[in-house]
Amino acid sequence: AQSVTQLGSHVSVSEGALVLLRCNYSSSVPPYLFWYVQYPNQGLQLLLKYTSAATLVKGINGFEAEFKKSETSFHLTKPSAHMSDAAEYFCAVSHPFVGYSTLTFGKGTMLLVSP
Amino acid sequence: DTEVTQTPKHLVMGMTNKKSLKCEQHMGHRAMYWYKQKAKKPPELMFVYSYEKLSINESVPSRFSPECPNSSLLNLHLHALQPEDSALYLCASSGAGGGEKLFFGSGTQLSVL
Numbered sequence: 001a002q003s004v005t006q007l008g009s010h011v012s013v014s015e016g017a018l019v020l021l022r023c024n025y026s027s028s029v030p031p032y033l034f035w036y037v038q039y040p041n042q043g044l045q046l047l048l049k050y051t052s053a054a055t056l057v058k059g060i061n062g063f064e065a066e067f068k069k070s071e072t073s074f075h076l077t078k079p080s081a082h083m084s085d086a087a088e089y090f091c092a093v094s095h096p097f098v099g100y101s102t103l104t105f106g107k108g109t110m111l112l113v114s115p
Numbered sequence: 116d117t118e119v120t121q122t123p124k125h126l127v128m129g130m131t132n133k134k135s136l137k138c139e140q141h142m143g144h145r146a147m148y149w150y151k152q153k154a155k156k157p158p159e160l161m162f163v164y165s166y167e168k169l170s171i172n173e174s175v176p177s178r179f180s181p182e183c184p185n186s187s188l189l190n191l192h193l194h195a196l197q198p199e200d201s202a203l204y205l206c207a208s209s210g211a212g213g214g215e216k217l218f219f220g221s222g223t224q225l226s227v228l
Binding site for chain 2: 032034036041042043044045046049051090094096097098099100101102103105106107108
């Protein structure tokens with residue numbers, strides 16, 4: 001079964017510093033991978049999606065993720081953190097079916113940004 | 116319009132009440148989902164509707180009853196809930212292809228007293 005593991009339940013960075021959130025996947029077939037962000041008391045917003053078209057995926061708000069098959073990783077990065085980036089981040093893998101797809105999420109990583 | 120709209124945003128109910136959560140999308144998506152999210156946990160799948168037919172029920176207790184009246188609407192009927200059912204209930208929709216991205220609503224924060 002396909003799954004994702006997020007390393008680190010909390011990551012703290014200073015404003016302007018590099019953001020690195022780690023996600024490793026387990027899949028016997030090329031996976032569809034996603035990163036979502038959730039602000040307090042909000043729903044989930046899609047940051048980016050990997051579909052095998054390119055290993056480096058650019059998303060919204062300056063985030064990007066690189067798919068590395070050899071490391072079974074799909075880490076999320078941003079060169080310079082903003083205070084507004086403080087939120088919960090979920091890595092997810094898609095399970096495609098006929099007529100729909102379901103998502104299995106990692107446990108999430110809370111990003112804390114200090115001034 | 117890329118929004119999934121959920122109402123109400125907050126709901127407090129007693130264990131003997133009957134209430135309904137509503138979800139609406141106008142993106143032409145034919146798959147709609149209910150997820151449950153407890154505090155500080157990832158969302159967990161409850162139900163999936165594809166082309167207005169129930170496709171997945173993840174062994175959810177019968178006190179939760181989903182309904183898909185048409186391709187744009189999804190309801191979750193609640194009856195005789197328990198305090199442990201208090202959570203954020205998220206609706207999502209997607210296209211019908213494989214690996215489609217899910218669009219989520221902002222959720223209904225449910226408290227069962």
